Amino acid sequence: MIKVEGLTKYYGDFLAVDGISFEVKSGEIVGLLGPNGAGKTTTLRILTGYLLPSSGNVKIKDYDIYNDLREIKRIIGYLPEQTPLYTDMLVYDYLSFVGDSRGIEGESLLQELKRVADICKIKDVMHKPISELSKGYRQRVGLAAALLGDPEILVLDEPTSGLDPNQIIEIREIIKEIGKEKTVLFSTHILSEAEATCDRLVIIHKGKIVADGKTEDLKRGGERFSVDVELEGVKGADAVDEFKKVKGVEEVEIKQENGSVRLGVYGESDFRREVYSLIKSKDWQLLEFVRKSETLEEIFRKLTRE
Numbered sequence: 001m002i003k004v005e006g007l008t009k010y011y012g013d014f015l016a017v018d019g020i021s022f023e024v025k026s027g028e029i030v031g032l033l034g035p036n037g038a039g040k041t042t043t044l045r046i047l048t049g050y051l052l053p054s055s056g057n058v059k060i061k062d063y064d065i066y067n068d069l070r071e072i073k074r075i076i077g078y079l080p081e082q083t084p085l086y087t088d089m090l091v092y093d094y095l096s097f098v099g100d101s102r103g104i105e106g107e108s109l110l111q112e113l114k115r116v117a118d119i120c121k122i123k124d125v126m127h128k129p130i131s132e133l134s135k136g137y138r139q140r141v142g143l144a145a146a147l148l149g150d151p152e153i154l155v156l157d158e159p160t161s162g163l164d165p166n167q168i169i170e171i172r173e174i175i176k177e178i179g180k181e182k183t184v185l186f187s188t189h190i191l192s193e194a195e196a197t198c199d200r201l202v203i204i205h206k207g208k209i210v211a212d213g214k215t216e217d218l219k220r221g222g223e224r225f226s227v228d229v230e231l232e233g234v235k236g237a238d239a240v241d242e243f244k245k246v247k248g249v250e251e252v253e254i255k256q257e258n259g260s261v262r263l264g265v266y267g268e269s270d271f272r273r274e275v276y277s278l279i280k281s282k283d284w285q286l287l288e289f290v291r292k293s294e295t296l297e298e299i300f301r302k303l304t305r306e
């Protein structure tokens, strides 16, 4: 449905998107996940036809961004990061205006307004000025506008950014509902968000793809042996140096250092006995020793660390 091939974007000398390729299949909900500045907005703006790439191509069904912009804009509903709402308009008038500009008129427009108002649960605010709506409701109006004309694909840029936890859940439910019938690609820097909503994740960092796969597979791929250790009587950096010498240990990170030091210790095999022997031999005070399975959060952090 969406095929991104070797996409690159320079802003002047700055390489914001660095040759990325990925696909979104029909009916999938895919999360484009990455920290601030990773290149998510740039990528989404290119594949919705609002920005040209420096090189590479994007195909949406059989259309490509160089030759078929009009068709691409017709089959994609796009919710940009800053929802472009005319705040002095009534919700009804604003959505009518957007529908009208997409060539939806008369009875079809009335039906479309009813349909999107139902999906986005905005019926009770249709006759209010947008300026009086909460951020959550404004975002739902933005989503409703993106849905007008029943596009096959929805591209949503940080749809829950700046919302409170209840509003986030509401928007997430709407996206899941929409995703039952549509292909959805949305960006977020919040991992739990992507995990709760998406079939598949594409993780980008500094303009490059660092992971692409089903949420479950990404988790399984990251299943290394992992232990959290909390110690007293040693500096974090010294403990890291010593732990790294232990057979089977591949990586050690300081999770917290404040009186005691909490370390995450990672490796391919069970290194608990060796680590415990080290702690005893050094006479460090052991406060906690817990085996952990690596969470998607840790995998994400590792993939997107500086």
Ligand code: ATP
Residues within 6 Å of the ligand: 011, 014, 016, 034, 035, 036, 037, 038, 039, 040, 041, 042, 043, 189
């Ligand atoms: P955020 O979540 O903060 O919006 P993002 O992943 O969406 O981040 P982009 O907005 O695509 O990232 O930006 C990628 C990089 O390109 C950032 O370093 C940003 O500062 C830079 N950038 C974005 N737009 C421009 C521009 N018009 N001119 C110059 N640099 C830009």
